[in-house]
Structures are given as C-alpha cells and as structure tokens.
Amino acid sequence: xxxxxxxxxxxxxxxxxxQFVSYNLRKEGINVHTxxxxxxxxxxxxxxxxxxxLLDVMMPNMDGIEVCQRLREKPQFAxxx
Numbered sequence: 001x002x003x004x005x006x007x008x009x010x011x012x013x014x015x016x017x018x019q020f021v022s023y024n025l026r027k028e029g030i031n032v033h034t035x036x037x038x039x040x041x042x043x044x045x046x047x048x049x050x051x052x053x054l055l056d057v058m059m060p061n062m063d064g065i066e067v068c069q070r071l072r073e074k075p076q077f078a079x080x081x
Contacts (some may be wrong), residue, residue: 006030009034050080
C-alpha cells in the first residue's frame with residue numbers, strides 16, 4: 001500500500017517562522033505550502049486542499065481566528081486539521 005502524500009499549509013506573517021517550520025516539515029518528507037496573510041491562506045487552501053493548516057493567530061488585516069472561521073464554513077475543509 002502506497003503512503004498518502006501529506007500537504008501542510010503554514011500561515012504566518014513572520015518569514016523566519018515560515019522558514020523554520022517549513023524546513024523541518026520538508027525534512028520529514030511533507031509537502032509544504034506557505035502563506036503570509038489570511039487572504040493568501042484562503043486562496044491557497046482552495047487550490048491545494050491541505051490535510052493540515054498551521055495558522056498564526058496574530059496577523060495583520062485578517063487574523064487567524066477569522067481565517068479559521070471562513071475555512072470552517074467551506075465543506076471541503078470539514079476534515080482539515
């Protein structure tokens with residue numbers, strides 16, 4: 001049985017955090033996508049349908065709580081962690 005490819009979306013407005021988290025996930029063989037703000041997260045999430053979203057709470061323009069609420073309104077993210 002072939003292992004399922006894991007897609008993770010990492011969202012943070014601080015580049016150092018994105019780089020650190022992304023590097024460590026990729027080192028484990030995980031596909032990583034990154035976004036630097038809430039709007040970019042929503043757009044990218046629709047495109048890649050991640051299995052997991054690591055979402056910063058404190059971001060400018062649209063905070064992580066609002067992003068999470070918007071994602072939860074979409075049925076395609078019902079099982080996204």
